[in-house]
Amino acid sequence: MKNFLKKLIPLAMVVFMVIAISSCGQKNGSSSVDPINYRLKWLFNISSAGDLWADVNGHFQRQGLTVNIKPGGPERDAIRELELGRAHFGVASADQVIRAVSKGSPVVVLVQLFQINPLQWIYRPQHVTIESPEDLTSKNIGITFGGNDETIMRALLSKYQIGENEVNFFSVRYDYTPFYKGDVDLWPIYRNAQAVIIGKRLQEANDPIAFFDPHSAGIRFVANSVVTTQKMLKDHPETVKKFTQALVSAWIEAMDPTNTEKVIEAVHHFDPDTSPEIIVEQLKITRDLTIPFGDFEKGGQFFGKIDLAAWKETENMMLNQQLIHAPVNIEQYLNVWD
Amino acid sequence: MSQANRRQITMLIECNDLNYRYPSSQANLFRNLSCRISIPGFHALFGPSGVGKTTLAKMIAGLVEGFSGKITVHPDTGILYTYNLERLPGWSLAKDHLADITPHDRMPDLKKLTESFGIQGCLESRFSKLSLGQQNRMNLTRYLLQDFNFLIMDESLANVDEATREVIILQIKQLFPQKAFLYISHNVMEVAKFCKIILVLRSADKSPQITEIKGQNQTDQDIPDHPALEQTMLEIVHAS
Amino acid sequence: MLHRRLYQFFIVYGIGICSLFSIKYILNLSDYVIPSPIEVWLTAVDVFMRYSVNVLDTLSVAIIGHVLSIFMAIVVGIIARLTTGIGTLIKIAAFNIQAYPIVAVAPIIFILLGDGLASRLLIASMICYFPLLLSILGILTQPVSDIEHFFQMTGRMTWQLEVKIRIFENISKLIMVITGSATLAMVGTIVAEFIAANAGIGYTIRIALYQSDLAKILVALFIIGISTSIYLVCLEWMGHMLQKKWEG
Incomplete structure (x- = not known):
């Protein structure tokens, strides 16, 4: 058994490597x-x-x-x-x-x-008012933990000396339901892509939308x-x-x-x-x-x-x-x- | 004449013009097959392999459908069918299982049967630990403890040695003189010696497909009549 | 049993990671594509405890989901064997539903149930439920004639007894199926966490992926592998004990 394993392990490694290396294109x-x-x-x-x-x-x-x-x-x-x-x-x-x-x-x-950067945060002005970065205080802000929106939002809060304990972060993915339901006040979104689709949907439901743009707030990411x-x-x-x-x-x-x-x-x-x-x-x-x-x-x-x-x-x-x-x-x- | 033979004989099962074919087969297994089984009596169903003994037994027991013809069963008949490959549940000891399935009023018989069948030493074991012969005897014991009038024993003692088999058959005949049995076996001498009627089953291309032969119906009190036994065996062989 | 499982896992993991490092040095790839052994080690030192807690979180959800799916599969299996019509319907439904990739169904579950424990649990259960159900249906609908015949002949057969006989007779197969589906439960939970949950090692892997941090993923895979191996060994041991007790 041990002899078999001794032969099998290097063989498995060689096979794995040959497959992996051959799947790489030309350098x-x-x-x-x-x-x-x-x-x-x-x-x-x-x-x-x-x-x-x-x-x-x-x-x-x-x-x-x-x-x-x-x-x-x-x-x-x-x-x-x-x-x-x-x-x-x-x-x-x-x-x-x-x-x-x-x-x-x-x-x-x-x-x-x-x-x-097209990454902005969508919100509903009927529910929240965001006129300046300071208005983010005490809001439920959606961020993708590990994503660049997290970096942008943390930099923004730091720039405006808003403590991270003064806002509530909400982990987001592809599903917008928490935003539609009002559980989250601001949701990260690509302004030129999904924002148009989501915005159209909400406006059709007579629910006006607005965007918070970190670039306007001086964050150049x-x-x-x-x-x-x-x-x-x-x-x-x-x-x-x-x-x-x-x-x-x-x-x-x-x-x-x-x-x-x-x-x-x-x-x-x-x-x-x-x-x-x-x-x-x-x-x-x-x-x-x-x-x-x-x-x-x-x-x-x-x-x-x-x-x-x-x-x-x-x-x-x-x-x-x-x-x-x-x-x-x-x-x-x-x-x-x- | 034995005590059993002196009792009143009643017709128990009547099979008339049975025709049957396996769903996957083109050829008929039974063609216009007719036979009768009476009570009491230790009868046999004899015939070469593949001729349909098990199928006929299952038809009588109501386990096979889809045939034409008629099987008339005495209204109060309790028919049981047992075969040699049956097993007891593996999660309990043999004695616990037997205790579970034995009606309260039959408990004395349980002791008697286990003693006479030589399986008392197996009661503390699980079924899977027993030899094939012990398994056969254990299985047959539990059937004999049930309420029945007619018990079909499909090679139920196939793995039991010849001497013990004789003892068991004689015990059954002695303990259940008012019941009817249909013993399916390939042992021509055994059926000739101990059975009352031997139904010899043949293939469907032969007519009649089933022949009744009177057996020696020997009990433990009878003196063996060797010439008569040889004659019966000859009749069975000729009929099959 | 445990040391054998762990030994097997270490061999597989070792082959995998050594091959990765070999590819890295053969193709001269940066640490961004494949991290260096030192980086993997430092990452392990840094995140091992935190990731272990996350893996335990995932494992606990996987175990609950697994137990639920076993229970559900047995209940449905019992119902399905009562009548042929319902049994056939359930079998067809099970075959069809299991054909759906869970990643396609998961977003709908998250919309309905949110991204909490319920969704993780449901997805974990779903991913191991259908293969379990099919196996259990196979076991419960297959008569054990040699044992059942006596009870049927004597009118003693009840559905409880029938289920007991069929489970007893297939106990080894059942233990194997349950142990096999444990891996699926773990995979299901990780997939669920990866897609939308906010906790567990799947979520942690997701974040590591956002950060393009393969070292973290390798550490996570190591802890997942060990934990899953231990869980499988526990299941095998419990199965072995049950079998020993039942079969005497």
């Missing part, structure tokens, strides 16, 4: 990057409007690239996929990037998709960005440049109000569960969050700008909350394009 250092795999952070929806637009309108092809856009999801982590060689580019949130960097991940930020690996950047700078240019140009076009109808069509094609009426509202809000410089004519060219100060602030928030144990100097990992 980014290899000569071929065709086709390019691009892993999104979430499922196809309005937050990937520019990515989908690039795919539909041949932006990548025009740069001579073949790109597979793959949807993300709750258990998908684009940075891990980059390291494992299963993806060449990905979308990750700033807290993911900073955590990865703090653990030695060779990740580089190429494009900051959102200039304003960076949201989604396009990332790749340092090795990819070093070994294939042209590919990275072409990909980035294609993606940025596609996003600018997608956010251009003159393309609204076609963008809605493209997004609806990939996200058929969301009606065009909803997508049109989502698109307007997404435009304001990605190009927040007044109107599109003035701000379009600034799409994708890496907001260094906001990144540093995000790093500080995570450091203060001990989500990372030491400064990572995030500016070293931000690839600022001319």
Whole structure:
């Protein structure tokens, strides 16, 4: 029996490793990057409007690239996929990037998709009044423990010197019932995505809604960005440049109000569960969050700008909350394009 | 003539024109089968394997349906059917089980039967710990303690040695002279020697399918009549 | 029995974690993808006690859910064997309902019952109930003719006796099914906590996932494995004692 185990254990390990290693794609250092795999952070929806637009309108092809856009999801982590060689580019949130960097991940930020974090808190003005951050005191606030909304809310409370014992945190997931029932006063929500759907539903029930925006309260926590690996950047700078240019140009076009109808069509094609009426509202809000410089004519060219100060602030928030144990100097990992 | 034979004989079971076929089979097992069983008496059902002895016994006991023809049973007849593979529940000792299932007025018989069947030493054991022969005797004992008029014993003593089997059959005949038994066995000498009527069952392509042969119906007081026994055995073999 | 189970678990866990570390160093992956052994150790030192409490919380819900599902499966199994029609209906229903992935049904349960103990308990019960029910139905509807025949012939058969005979005759199988379903109960509770509850190790794993902290997940898996092994051993021991007492 013991001899059998002695043979079995190394065999099991070898089999496990062979399967695991063979399931990893080619490392980014290899000569071929065709086709390019691009892993999104979430499922196809309005937050990937520019990515989908690039795919539909041949932006990548025009740069001579073949790109597979793959949807993300709750258990998908684009940075891990980059390291494992299963993806060449990905979308990750700033807290993911900073955590990865703090653990030695060779990740580089190429494009900051959102200039304003779409994460806000929805509330019903008929039930609660939130005119300033101080009004959060004694409210039941929904947060996803471990999520970036927790970090944002804790940073906000700290900034406004509101003790965490002065508010009631409520652990939230996908189910909005506690908010509908009034058990929770403020519920974290992506302003450009679910907020439009939930808001429409509540407004149809004559229940007005409002949003508390941490960005307006001075909390600049960076949201989604396009990332790749340092090795990819070093070994294939042209590919990275072409990909980035294609993606940025596609996003600018997608956010251009003159393309609204076609963008809605493209997004609806990939996200058929969301009606065009909803997508049109989502698109307007997404435009304001990605190009927040007044109107599109003035701000379009600034799409994708890496907001260094906001990144540093995000790093500080995570450091203060001990989500990372030491400064990572995030500016070293931000690839600022001319 | 034995004491049993001097009693009044009554018709107990009458089978008329029985036709039966297993649901999964094309061929008939019984074709126009007719027979009669009287009370009292220790009778036998004899025949080669697969000819339908168990099925016929179960039909008489009301355990098999779906046949044509008629089985007439005496209105007050309590029929029991037992077979050699039966087991007692494993969670209790044999004595506890026997005590549970023995009617109060039959308690004296319990002692008598266990003694005469040679299973008194097994009462403190669980059924699974007994030998196959002991298991057969234990199972038969509990049936004999029930209220019945007609007991079908389907190879109930199959695992008991020949000498003990003889003792048991003779005991049964002595203790239950007013009851009727149908003993299913493959032992031609045993049925010829101890049974009153031997119903010899044959395959459905033979007619008649069942033949009645008068057995020696020997008791413990009778002197064996070897030529007569040999004659009966010959008749059984010819009929089967 | 216990040391054998734990020994088996340590081997499996050891193979898994050594393979992970090997992959990490072969592919030169950062600690973000696969944590280093030191990080796993430091995380274990840091969270072991807290996670152990969480695992105990989960285990207690799993045990209650498991006991409930055993009880329910036996009751329904008994009802189902009374008449063929109801039995068939229950069997079909059990087959169909167990085909639903619990992760799809769980959100509805959380909407109806909230994210407290009741939902965790129900999901834990549901996930192990249907396989249990099918096995128990199989046992309770299968006659043990060699024993039942006497009681039927003599008019002594009652449903209680019939159930007793069938359970007794299949006790080894039943113990195996119950022990097997214990793992399902644990998995069910963790899934429930992962999806929506606010307590237990599943919830803790969820938070660790949000934080992309694989070291915490590896520590959690270790404690879950040990606890589940101990629970299985307890069940096997109880089954063994019951069998010994019953069979003499």
